[in-house]
Amino acid sequence: MIGNTDTGDPMNQKEYSRLVEKKSKNSPLWKNCLKAFLIGGLICTVGQSLIELYLFLGLDEKTSKTLCSVTLVFIGVLLTALHLYERIAKHGGAGTLVPITGFANSMSAPAIEFKAEGFITGLGAKMFIIAGPVIVYGTAAATLYGVIYWLFIK
Numbered sequence: 167m168i169g170n171t172d173t174g175d176p177m178n179q180k181e182y183s184r185l186v187e188k189k190s191k192n193s194p195l196w197k198n199c200l201k202a203f204l205i206g207g208l209i210c211t212v213g214q215s216l217i218e219l220y221l222f223l224g225l226d227e228k229t230s231k232t233l234c235s236v237t238l239v240f241i242g243v244l245l246t247a248l249h250l251y252e253r254i255a256k257h258g259g260a261g262t263l264v265p266i267t268g269f270a271n272s273m274s275a276p277a278i279e280f281k282a283e284g285f286i287t288g289l290g291a292k293m294f295i296i297a298g299p300v301i302v303y304g305t306a307a308a309t310l311y312g313v314i315y316w317l318f319i320k
Contacts, residue, residue, distance in 0.1 A: 198259055205258025209265045213238055235266055242270025247278055273301070 177185075216237050220230035245251040251271045255262040262268055 201257055202259040202261035204261070205254065206261030206264055209238075209262070209267055212241075213265070238266045239270040242267035243274040246271045246274045251275075269301070 213234050216234040217230045220233050221227065225233065242251065245254065245267070251262070251267070255271070262271070
């Protein structure tokens with residue numbers, strides 16, 4: 167039983183659920199979907215524009231796409247560090263989570279938030295909790311593989 171603060175009468179779970187539903191504000195679903203679509207689309211448009219810019223500067227397609235990913239990760243981390251990414255995400259919702267900038271945000275936000283606790287107990291531990299060991303391990307393994315490939319094959 168849940169107590170009614172106004173009258174002191176006990177309230178059952180059904181009454182409480184009905185009260186919560188009545189008092190809760192419904193989110194504007196279609197508006198949120200449109201904003202997520204537009205913000206996510208804008209991020210993807212910036213990515214495509216970066217690819218086109220790098221191609222225009224004379225880089226090959228593979229290098230242009232790689233540099234686009236690196237640039238978007240950098241922008242995501244920078245916006246997170248400046249506390250701007252969360253403002254964008256407040257309006258863009260899932261549109262900011264799907265692209266590569268969402269990945270950059272999920273990796274850098276805990277690191278920035280817990281940097282005062284030190285590299286191991288703060289940055290390292292919280293990064294693993296938030297982003298997940300699979301993502302971190304995959305990124306580290308891919309980087310190591312890339313360095314080994316570059317050293318021995320190229």
